[in-house]
Amino acid sequence: FKLFKGRGKGGEEKMRLVVLGSGWGSMSLIRKLDLDTVDLTVISPRPYFFYTPLLAGSATGTVSQENICESVRKSIVRVPTGGIPQGGRYIQARAIDVDMKNKSVLCSVGSESQDMSVPYDKLVVAVGADSATYGIKGVKENAYPLKEVEHAVAIRSKLLSLFERASSLKTLTEHNKKPTQIDTEIDRLVHFVVVGGGPTGTELCGELSDFIQSDIANSFPDIAKRVKITMLEGLPRILSMFDENLASYAQSHLEERNVNIVTNVFVTDVGKTEAKLKTRDGKQNSISYGMLVWAAGITTRQLTRDLIKKIGPHKGQTSRRGLVVDESLRVVGCEDIYAIGDCAVSGLPPTAQVAQQQGKWLGRVLRQITTDAAQPDSSFRFSYHDKGKMAYIGGSEGIVEVKLPKNPPKIDYEFWRDLHAREPRFTGTPGFVVWRSVYFSMLLSARNRVYIGMDWLRTAFFGRDIVASPQPKRKNT
């Protein structure tokens, strides 16, 4: 008895495609499929895809956290017409094991008795990555990661409660005997430390400075001037993946906006209110804060680690950073399994752009296989075209590095040669305009476009909300 064995248009059996994950790779892939010719099952504990470039903005309320999300189910489930189920199937579950011999995925929905096994003909692993702690003491317990929307929600909620707390204490100083002690506490509460000078950390600092200079200044006038933001980076400069001029532009811009940037420094221990630091030349130090955000890189997820071990180094899985894939994105050492995005090791950086291009490409290939019955062979090769990179740096400024296609148009336009010679870069307001336009055009659904556009207008006209989204509660207040 074969589960999910559907029938294709012509009556032949449909290929059962199982996709693990709901990030850039997975969603880009799904959109390229023809759901009439493939039997699609998406398995992910997170029922929504979200726009990673808007994550930092959602942590301060520039965009609403709900509006950067897009339901996986809504993207693939179709209402049956005439009793015939159409579209794909979504299962909210965590994939915990892959049985490569019997070609099935074991999923957990929480209680073990209801674990279920979902069979596949082709499997795509697109589970992404976790935020890395590097085994540093206290990171898991005390730092706030910024990798998922839920993290952004936690950061925003903590941020606002710290301001409310500081404001209450300010009131207390007016009739307290130890004002100095309380003042020290207020300064600690409104000191925000961001660990990691990559794009995420940089964008968060930019967004934080916006939030403080406009909304906090309006609603917490006594507190706003006392806020401090510190960014810690282990390398000699921030944004090491960017061109040096752009990175140093970003650094001076952030410093002008009162972000204190410290490079060549490592965090060795994260406490509730204080972290221990060590500089590259061995000096030790400590820093106290109201909140410490951890945006210092990624690591593999449990499933990825399990699969690497299961296939084994003798079959080619020799990397600790993810599943080694060949030029067709097939996982080396097994059959009918593909990996894309941050969980795949293909010599490309773990970015949204790579995941998106891999997803699109693999989606097209799978579509050809299912609609034209073409067989994937070595002629199917993924090639990456780096379009450049961008980051928002606060105060309506951005930095943008554009990479042009390697193959210029055949006609030798002077304009094109000129453009190529300059390798276009944007900073400041033009950078911001490019940043917003590009990301706006990347939004997939009409709904998200309308509502993120509205969010930007709201922020411009009414300012950001200074009340955190109400959290679920079952008890009376």
Added chain:
Amino acid sequence: FKLFKGRGKGGEEKMRLVVLGSGWGSMSLIRKLDLDTVDLTVISPRPYFFYTPLLAGSATGTVSQENICESVRKSIVRVPTGGIPQGGRYIQARAIDVDMKNKSVLCSVGSESQDMSVPYDKLVVAVGADSATYGIKGVKENAYPLKEVEHAVAIRSKLLSLFERASSLKTLTEHNKKPTQIDTEIDRLVHFVVVGGGPTGTELCGELSDFIQSDIANSFPDIAKRVKITMLEGLPRILSMFDENLASYAQSHLEERNVNIVTNVFVTDVGKTEAKLKTRDGKQNSISYGMLVWAAGITTRQLTRDLIKKIGPHKGQTSRRGLVVDESLRVVGCEDIYAIGDCAVSGLPPTAQVAQQQGKWLGRVLRQITTDAAQPDSSFRFSYHDKGKMAYIGGSEGIVEVKLPKNPPKIDYEFWRDLHAREPRFTGTPGFVVWRSVYFSMLLSARNRVYIGMDWLRTAFFGRDIVASPQPKRKNT
């Protein structure tokens, strides 16, 4: 040394007004004050006011939970101009005691060492009420109350997770040996019980039926037909405060929309998945469900109970339902303390309309005291004008009961007499139009108007979200 002793326009000391709470009473009062002539402090653990009539809609996503909220701080804090603080002060804290002799309020911000005492010249208690459990076993642990936005968030999140759960199980039945057992479980998961046939319970059932017939039908086509909604009411009919014809219209309308209404029944025990029931004539029964929502009335908050006890019955605090107030809304038995809204006992029902009118009236009186130095005497008397009541009942229908002012205009228009004779009532779509228009006009800020309007449009064009708002999380997924 007197804390918060500000100075008024003419150099005289400003009156220190402390308001406890952030609901209809408190917000309506604050808006009537002249913040230049009064030294205002608002104390409430909830940093936002919210539109109670839209609460049921926010539990299913018709309107976004953030958009029905309005920041207290934003309403009262002004940016200082020329170094002089303006506007009011907001403290996020819970008032735990009132020292009537020294005229100060003790507030808790969480940790006892930082409890603070805030002095007042006049105090307004507007702390509202809690959801009542009537001491019934299991209500606190297992039922979902619907009184705060946080409750609506919890209900929506639970609702969506139940559908995802049922959908996963549906997949499981396709290759399971005990399909009947799993089918029973699915039916339990998508059975929603609403206890209480008042306006809240009725509106929730209406909203639930909308949500299921449109959004769930689209995104969970296999599950939607199996959903059941049951409303339980102890009285012989639902909406007992409404005109009987309107209530029976609402009942038939809801029944047509597959809401199963059971009257004359009491809940005696609420378990995780099953509740025990007893009918008015003594029969016992039980009912199983995925979620049980408790919308069965209100009770006093801890602070209110403490104050009643502190003042004592010998001084006139003889009610267990709240603080007895006189015709000027002064708390009987003490000085310079007022109570409004659900925590006050004045012979009026505990509704938003009463709280709002009391807040407006008291705000105007306090404004006169502070600006004109008028003294409140017995000539200040609050009188309530019942404008009628409304409820949304699903399927773009509403019921509306309009009460006309007791004193008709002096000129004896025939139109007016005619209107009075009919006591206007609306049901169906006209009722819905009136419901929406009235509540839209009650929204206080431009921001809320724009964004709730947008929410209604979103629901109409794109449907409701079927992904719950991401919840704060500090751990990796």
